[in-house]
Amino acid sequence: GVSFDSMIASYLLNPSIRQYNLDNLALKYLDHKMIPIEDLIGSGKNQKSFAEVPIDKATVYSCEDADFTYRLKEILFPKLKELELEKLFYEVEILLIYVLAEMELAGVSIDLNVLKEVSKFLEKEIDKYTQEIFEMAGKKFNLNSPQQLAKVLFEDLKLKPIRKTTKKTHQSTDIQVLEELAKIHPLPKVLLEYRQLAKLKSTYVDALPELLNKKTGRIHTSFNQTVAATGRLSSSNPNLQNIPIRTEIGQKIRKAFVPGNKDYLMMSADYSQIELRFLAHFSEDTTMIDSFLNDEDIHTRTASEVFGVAPKDVTSEQRRQAKIANFAVIYGVSAYGLSQQTDMTVEEADMFIKIYFKRYSKVAEYIDNIIEKAKKDGFVTTML
Secondary structure (H helix, E strand, O other): OOOOOHHHHHHHHOOOOOOOOHHHHHHHHHOOOOOOOHHHHOOHHHOOOHHHOOHHHHHHHHHHHHHHHHHHHHHHHHHHHHOOOHHHHHHHHHHHHHHHHHHHHHOEEEOHHHHHHHHHHHHHHHHHHHHHHHHHHOOOOOOOOHHHHHHHHHHHOOOOOOOEOOOOOOEOOOHHHHHHHOOOOHHHHHHHHHHHHHHHHHHHHOOHHHHOOOOOOOEOOEEEOOOOOOOOOEEEOOOOOOOOOOOHHHHHHHOOEEOOOOOOOOOOOOOOOHHHHHHHHHHOOHHHHHHHHOOOOHHHHHHHHHHOOOHHHOOHHHHHHHHHHHHHHHOOOOHHHHHHHOOOOHHHHHHHHHHHHHHOHHHHHHHHHHHHHHHHOOOOOOOO
16 A cells, blocks of 8 residues: 555645656655666667566666655655644545546546547538638648738738747747737638637547547546646546547547446536535635525626626626636736737726726735735735
């Protein structure tokens, strides 16, 4: 059984760093540089199996791993106790290791016929968007070439460049730039649609069948519990969490994930607005608490409060913006940040945030107090 895990312990102590592997932890806590695995097995085309490593070298490498894992336990465990994280560590995170291992081994079944149909559909949609872009541009060009796209946007269509690439060699045509340009010209908007569909096709629809395990006939992703700073799991190789659900095409792709056989079912379970319920509890905001106690739709209630309309008159767009704001505002989003996530201008987003905090005054007070305490405790030095 697992009695300790240095990676998870370090993650609980500091969930905001990116690397929790043994090499980094040994360097951070013990100022010791571990033997790189590449020193033993090489890399690239010349990489060999660990079974081929001479016993004397394999022994030192393996013993070092065991030795420094134990040394880290002696350092990290007292820190967990000090912060009263033992219960979370042993009763949640350690037990979760076994659950995730079983999930990874079990894998997930997919319906190849569904993916074939979706692939054909996407091909037609991508062709349609491609022709539309060529008509707007007045010529054909390589849609996947940043240089050719930049020429069309900034030289042919005379759109104003927003910023250069990180290497300062060309005008940037990344997603943020295209989203800004889409507000003043239709071509970037259509191009964004094209890019999204092309990415879904290559990353999921066409790639998933190739990832089926030949023995099990299933896809075996990796679930990572020490990646997201929020405590959520992440999925990799392949990432099964990034398939959109709100779009029609995303729903089509998700239908390809099916129960393993006719005796199985797929169940979806979710906490309802869990962060907002915590916020209502800690801030003691009566407006928000009343909304939950009366089993109201909190996003409709927020839209009603901020836009000044009756709940029954809230539009789907107003509710969508309120939903984004409900979560974004409590994480300290700025007016500019909120405008980037919604269709609001910076001025409208600024007004939205001000009205939001006026309507939920206890929430504003609670967040201000948290920031002040964080400053005193040294966690916040500058507020941008």
